[in-house]
Amino acid sequence: MKENFKRKSGISEGNLWERDIRELEALRRQALLRVLATTNLAYMAPYLSLARTMDVKMSAGSKVTIQIQAGDTLPQEGYIVVYLRTSTSIDALTHKKNIENVLYTFRNLSSQAFEPFVNISRTGEYQEVFAYSNDEEFLVEKIDGDDKIVLQEMKKMAVEKRMHSLVRFIDLIERAVDRASDKRE
Numbered sequence: 204m205k206e207n208f209k210r211k212s213g214i215s216e217g218n219l220w221e222r223d224i225r226e227l228e229a230l231r232r233q234a235l236l237r238v239l240a241t242t243n244l245a246y247m248a249p250y251l252s253l254a255r256t257m258d259v260k261m262s263a264g265s266k267v268t269i270q271i272q273a274g275d276t277l278p279q280e281g282y283i284v285v286y287l288r289t290s291t292s293i294d295a296l297t298h299k300k301n302i303e304n305v306l307y308t309f310r311n312l313s314s315q316a317f318e319p320f321v322n323i324s325r326t327g328e329y330q331e332v333f334a335y336s337n338d339e340e341f342l343v344e345k346i347d348g349d350d351k352i353v354l355q356e357m358k359k360m361a362v363e364k365r366m367h368s369l370v371r372f373i374d375l376i377e378r379a380v381d382r383a384s385d386k387r388e
Contacts, residue, residue: 265295272303276310277379283310284379302326305350307376319372323353332357336369351380 270290277284285308293300308320321334330348334357335341342364346356354377361369 268292277383279379336372340366340369
């Protein structure tokens with residue numbers, strides 16, 4: 204078979220090895236760059252959020268505290284869901300705000316800078332949900348209810364909007380959450 208390929212393509216076996224090595228090195232570089240981009244995005248996310256949402260001049264002297272309240276990895280067959288619950292306290296000179304965030308995301312599932320995720324942000328006033336699969340398939344909605352209800356509602360909305368990738372990822376998160384609660388009971 205190799206002989207046939209070499210004769211048809213005119214490529215020697217040595218050149219095939221060199222090309223394979225170059226392709227592997229390029230893949231390693233791309234993987235490393237993705238890891239660096241993801242890590243740096245994670246470090247920068249709080250600052251980017253503040254820069255986009257706060258009046259920068261008015262927020263001088265403000266204090267932002269993020270406390271991790273709970274976290275868990277929910278290993279499944281072929282993938283891992285990460286659960287993280289945090290409390291963010293924003294203490295500005297003129298006001299205070301507390302936000303509870305519940306994040307469900309995947310670990311090392313895709314090659315995108317951001318893994319697919321569902322984030323539930325709760326303040327005393329409202330609950331906002333951001334579900335993301337990729338740059339074409341994401342939803343931002345205000346939905347009441349506990350995590351399971353939120354996941355069900357977001358999946359229904361994604362089905363209605365024919366966001367197949369988002370539906371699949373929310374379904375995987377739901378399964379992991381259900382299995383984890385079955386084990387706890």
